[in-house]
Amino acid sequence: MNIIVCVKQVLDPDIPPAKFKVDSASKQVVPPEGIPPVINPYDAQAVELALRLKEKQGGKITVLTVGSDGADKAVKYAISMGADDGFVLSDEVFEGSDSFSMAYILSKAVEKIGEYDLVLCGRQAADWDEGLVGSIIAESLGTSLVTLAEDAEVVDEGLKVKRVTLDGYQAFIVPTPAVVTVSNEVGQARLPSGLGIISAARRQIPVWKAADTGIDPSLVGSAAARRKLFALSVPARERKCEIIEGETPAEAATKLAERLREAGAI
Amino acid sequence: MAENKGILICGEVVDGKLAAITAELLGAGKKLSAELEQPLGALLIGKDIEEVAQETIGLGADRAYTIDGPAFLDSLPDLYVALIAAACEKLQPSVVILGQTDMGRDVAPRLAAKLKTTAVLDCVGLEIDPETRALLQTRPVYGGNATAVWVTESQPQIATLRPRSVMAAESDTSRTGEIEPLPIVVEDSAIKGKLVETVKTEVEGIKLEDAKVIVAGGGGIGGPEGFEKLRELASLLGGTVGVTRVPCDEGWLPLTMEIGQTGRIVGPDLYIAVGISGAPQHMAGCSGSKCIVTINKDPDANLFKESNFGIVGDYKQVMPAFIEKCRELLSS
Ligand SMILES: Cc1cc2nc3c(=O)[nH]c(=O)nc-3n(C[C@H](O)[C@H](O)[C@H](O)COP(=O)(O)OP(=O)(O)OC[C@H]3O[C@@H](n4cnc5c(N)ncnc54)[C@H](O)[C@@H]3O)c2cc1C
Ligand SMILES: Nc1ncnc2c1ncn2[C@@H]1O[C@H](COP(=O)(O)O)[C@@H](O)[C@H]1O
Numbered sequence: 112m113n114i115i116v117c118v119k120q121v122l123d124p125d126i127p128p129a130k131f132k133v134d135s136a137s138k139q140v141v142p143p144e145g146i147p148p149v150i151n152p153y154d155a156q157a158v159e160l161a162l163r164l165k166e167k168q169g170g171k172i173t174v175l176t177v178g179s180d181g182a183d184k185a186v187k188y189a190i191s192m193g194a195d196d197g198f199v200l201s202d203e204v205f206e207g208s209d210s211f212s213m214a215y216i217l218s219k220a221v222e223k224i225g226e227y228d229l230v231l232c233g234r235q236a237a238d239w240d241e242g243l244v245g246s247i248i249a250e251s252l253g254t255s256l257v258t259l260a261e262d263a264e265v266v267d268e269g270l271k272v273k274r275v276t277l278d279g280y281q282a283f284i285v286p287t288p289a290v291v292t293v294s295n296e297v298g299q300a301r302l303p304s305g306l307g308i309i310s311a312a313r314r315q316i317p318v319w320k321a322a323d324t325g326i327d328p329s330l331v332g333s334a335a336a337r338r339k340l341f342a343l344s345v346p347a348r349e350r351k352c353e354i355i356e357g358e359t360p361a362e363a364a365t366k367l368a369e370r371l372r373e374a375g376a377i
Numbered sequence: 378m379a380e381n382k383g384i385l386i387c388g389e390v391v392d393g394k395l396a397a398i399t400a401e402l403l404g405a406g407k408k409l410s411a412e413l414e415q416p417l418g419a420l421l422i423g424k425d426i427e428e429v430a431q432e433t434i435g436l437g438a439d440r441a442y443t444i445d446g447p448a449f450l451d452s453l454p455d456l457y458v459a460l461i462a463a464a465c466e467k468l469q470p471s472v473v474i475l476g477q478t479d480m481g482r483d484v485a486p487r488l489a490a491k492l493k494t495t496a497v498l499d500c501v502g503l504e505i506d507p508e509t510r511a512l513l514q515t516r517p518v519y520g521g522n523a524t525a526v527w528v529t530e531s532q533p534q535i536a537t538l539r540p541r542s543v544m545a546a547e548s549d550t551s552r553t554g555e556i557e558p559l560p561i562v563v564e565d566s567a568i569k570g571k572l573v574e575t576v577k578t579e580v581e582g583i584k585l586e587d588a589k590v591i592v593a594g595g596g597g598i599g600g601p602e603g604f605e606k607l608r609e610l611a612s613l614l615g616g617t618v619g620v621t622r623v624p625c626d627e628g629w630l631p632l633t634m635e636i637g638q639t640g641r642i643v644g645p646d647l648y649i650a651v652g653i654s655g656a657p658q659h660m661a662g663c664s665g666s667k668c669i670v671t672i673n674k675d676p677d678a679n680l681f682k683e684s685n686f687g688i689v690g691d692y693k694q695v696m697p698a699f700i701e702k703c704r705e706l707l708s709s
Contacts, residue, residue, distance in 0.1 A: 124520050128657050128679055131522040140519065210486075211495060239518050239525070240638070242498050246486035255569035258454070258483050271573070276450065276479045278633075279577040283453060285570030295639055296632055337495040341506075341513060342526040348664050352671070352684045360690040361698035367670070367688055368702035374685075376647050376668045377590075377614060377703060 112170035112265065114161045115224060116194065116231045117217050117248070118154035120178050120185040121238040123147070131345065138343040140238075150185045153233025155300035157293040158189045160263060161231055162301070168265050170228075171195045175220050177205060177213060183316040191303030191311035202321040207333025214247035216331060219324040221252060228287040229270065234259055234294045242292075249290035257283050261296035381532040383415045385470035387461055388433055389480055390423035391448065395432050398476035398538075400545035405503050405538055407437040407546055409472060409512070412505035420464055420559075422446045422457065427556060434554035436546040441556045442468070449480040450575050457484050459567040462491040464559055465533060472512055473535045474503065481537040494531040501542040512536065520638055521661030541586075541644055541665070578633060583617040585636065590616025590647045593636060593663070596623035597652020597673065597692065604630065606696045607651060613703055619643065621659050637662035651692045655680025672696070 123146050132141040142148075161172045174189040174197035176182050186197035200216055208216065221230055230252070232245030249256035257263075257272040261280060264271050269286040275294050303311070321328055329335065355370060357363030371377045386406045388399035403419065410417040419438035421430055423446065430441035444460050446452070461484055465473060473488070475481030477499045489496035502515035512534040518525045529535070585591065592611040594604055604618060611618045619636040620629075636643055638661040648666035653659065655671075655678055663669070664683065671680045671687040672695050681687045688695055 122519070124658065125656075128522060128655075131519065131657075133523050140523065209495065211490070214490075234639075237520060240499070240516075240520065242482065243486045243489075243496065246483075247490045250487050250490035255455075256487070257570075269570070276575075276577075278580070279575070281450065281572060281576070282574040283570050284573055299626060337531045338497065338527050338529045340525060341528045343518075344524050345522065346517075346524045348660065348683050350669065350683055350685050352681050352687050354681070354687050354689065356689075360688070360694035363688045363690060364695045364698035365702045367686060367695075368699055368706055370686060371647075371668075371670065371703075372706045374668070376670075377706065 112164060112168040112229065113227045114164060114170060114172045114229045114231060115221055115227050116154065116157050116161050116172060116174050116189060117244070118158065118174055118176050118185045118189055119151045119233070119236045120148045120176065120182050121151045121236055123149045124152065124237040133343050133345055135342070135344050138340045140343075148181070148184075150188045151233050151236050152300070153235060153237065153293060153295065154185070155188070155192070156295060156297050157231040157233050158192050158194055159300040160260070160293050160297050162193045164229070164263065164265065173197060173224055175200065175217055177201070177208075177216050186316045187311040187314065188303065190314060191307035192301055193307060197316050199316050199318045200324070201318050204321050204328045204332050207336060208331050209336035209338055210241055210243035211247055211337055212331040212335050214244050214251055216326060217244070218248050218251040219326050220319060221248070223319075223324045228289075230254070230288070230290045232290065232292045234292045245290055245292035252288070252290065255285035255289045256291070257285055257289065258292045259294040260291045261294055263291055381469045381471040383418055383468065383470045384409050384413065384472040384474070385418045385420055385465065385468060386438075387473065387475040387481070388419050388421045389449065389476060389478065390421055390426055390429055393423070393429070395429045397545065398478055398540050399433065400436050401540065401543050402474050402476060402538060403433060403436040403438060404546040405543045406474060409503060409505060413471070413510065415471065416440065418442060418468065418470065420444070420461065422460055423448065430556045432548070434556070435548040435550045435552055437552070439554050441554065443556060443558045444561055445558070451572070453568055453570055453572050454483045455568045455570070456563060458487045458491065459563040460561055462488055463561045463563070465492055467559065470533050473533045475537045477537040477539045485535055485537045489535050492533065494533055494535060495529055496535040496537070497527045497529065498537045499539050500536045501539050503536060503538065517638070517661055519657075521657040539642060541642065580633070585617060585619050585634070585641045585643050588617045588643065588645050590614040591619050591643055591645045591666075592616060592649045592651065593619040593621070593653060594624060594651050595621040595653030598624065598629070599652070601629040603693075606700065610649070610696065610700050610703065613700065613707065614647070616645065616647070621653050650680055650684070651696070653680055654678050655683060
């Protein structure tokens with residue numbers, strides 16, 4: 112089974128909220144100094160699902176990322192987890208691409224790789240949280256799609272995928288090639304092994320420019336974007352917190368209950 | 378090409394009834410319809426749904442469109458994508474709003490791809506820019522660390538609306554409007570695969586989304602046993618228990634109880650957070666609570682900044698006396 116996993120490098124979503132800054136004038140996030148970007152956690156989980164499928168079925172896992180300087184780190188991370196191969200898609204003309212252009216860039220790379228049974232994406236990239244790219248890739252490749260997968264297994268007719276719903280799940284059988292977007296319900300992604308880290312570090316990750324996959328430059332970049340950012344801000348969520356104190360924890364607890372009663376909260 | 382016109386909401390029918398999100402979509406749609414001075418249409422898919430379609434007119438739709446089809450959870454999403462895309466092609470609306478539900482979050486991106494436009498998911502605010510007449514779509518980004526407002530430059534402008542983020546429309550049964558069945562035939566080739574199973578896990582007691590009081594526990598609870606005290610408090614206050622990501626990752630409690638960006642979005646009157654640090658991804662699911670109370674042993678925990686009341690202390694020492702006092706106050 113040949114699996115292609117799309118991984119994105121994102122600002123570490125675990126940074127303390129106090130370190131998160133935006134420049135509202137330029138509508139940009141200001142990355143905090145000294146905190147390196149990470150592979151999108153959902154994409155690491157997509158790699159995890161790919162590895163589980165490979166363990167059962169055999170096959171090859173190829174990782175793709177669209178990004179600029181340092182984007183190869185996300186590919187190397189996936190390789191250190193156990194993926195076989197990877198490519199970085201990087202070109203000045205990609206800058207400012209929206210989800211549709213991103214899906215187009217990734218679809219062209221998938222087509223260049225050629226033989227694939229499954230394309231895995233994360234349910235959303237933990238930076239802009241859009242949740243679009245995977246579905247659009249399926250649409251442009253014309254494959255079947257299941258979103259928000261918590262599990263997938265190979266069956267006679269193709270792939271059986273469980274999709275998380277609000278109150279449970281649905282199971283689908285879809286023909287391959289298929290695109291599946293992976294939700295956190297698949298469980299934690301394995302950590303890279305020591306050996307994996309060493310062999311990934313040695314790898315040269317090939318970089319494909321627009322022309323290498325036959326991308327039409329007029330369909331990518333900010334000029335082709337179907338949506339524009341109108342405003343970006345940090346929400347003011349602060350409340351005035353009344354800290355309840357007491358000689359002992361029990362006394363503070365008693366006072367808290369009384370204050371909540373006074374305030375009509377209980 | 379004719380100019381796109383009108384607002385179309387894609388309502389939902391569950392067990393033959395109008396799902397709550399539909400009235401919220403109509404609430405949002407009515408406002409946009411007034412601002413844009415364009416009519417509001419409601420699209421519903423289901424079996425024998427004339428009556429529920431009539432309800433959407435009472436709730437503010439100028440016209441209701443019905444499509445004969447199964448419930449969303451009884452079909453492959455491909456079917457809904459094809460049906461709604463065909464309806465949009467016929468009606469050429471300028472704005473399409475779905476709920477950020479099982480249905481909307483799956484359908485909207487593919488609908489956008491089919492209609493050669495884009496979609497903005499999980500919006501918490503929708504309004505019309507008075508200058509450009511464009512739909513301003515407000516949504517949390519970066520795990521709730523920031524708020525973005527997007528403008529779509531293609532037509533139709535497709536958005537999904539997060540449940541409970543706007544007021545539901547109120548019914549006025551004297552309103553009149555037409556119901557128009559849309560005969561849409563979906564080609565077999567549009568459906569790639571089949572549904573083999575739909576499983577609904579019944580929740581015991583009160584659903585998190587409906588709860589007036591939630592006692593939530595995080596990594597600070599230390600293990601599954603610690604949740605006993607939280608359950609005791611919750612049942613005393615007529616509420617239920619929720620968790621952060623950590624107790625799920627640790628295997629103490631199931632992910633179905635997770636509150637946050639990728640879990641449940643709740644808005645109780647009282648949210649008591651115990652042993653929770655207050656990461657933005659968690660707050661994204663509970664910041665709409667009326668009153669937030671934090672019990673945490675770390676005075677610098679982020680959650681204190683977003684709380685109304687707090688105790689700095691070990692929950693194991695705080696909870697027993699707190700429960701006891703609550704019981705006393707509630708029985709007097
Ligand atoms: C892409 C992404 C999506 C995510 N989505 C979600 C989501 O939907 N929901 C969610 O909840 N999380 C989500 N997370 C995880 C989130 O970022 C945080 O890691 C998580 O919410 C932290 O949970 P916590 O506060 O319970 O645990 P911790 O951060 O471990 O905090 C535990 C707190 O308990 C306190 N404590 C410890 N012992 C005691 C004691 N005895 N008494 C009192 N206090 C004590 C500590 O001081 C600390 O503040 C997501 C993360 C990512 C990257
Ligand atoms: N720049 C990128 N490079 C590779 N994959 C991406 C990129 N952007 C998005 N994806 C994939 O698409 C998924 C959804 O992203 P999004 O629609 O941006 O939230 C991610 O989890 C990735 O799997």
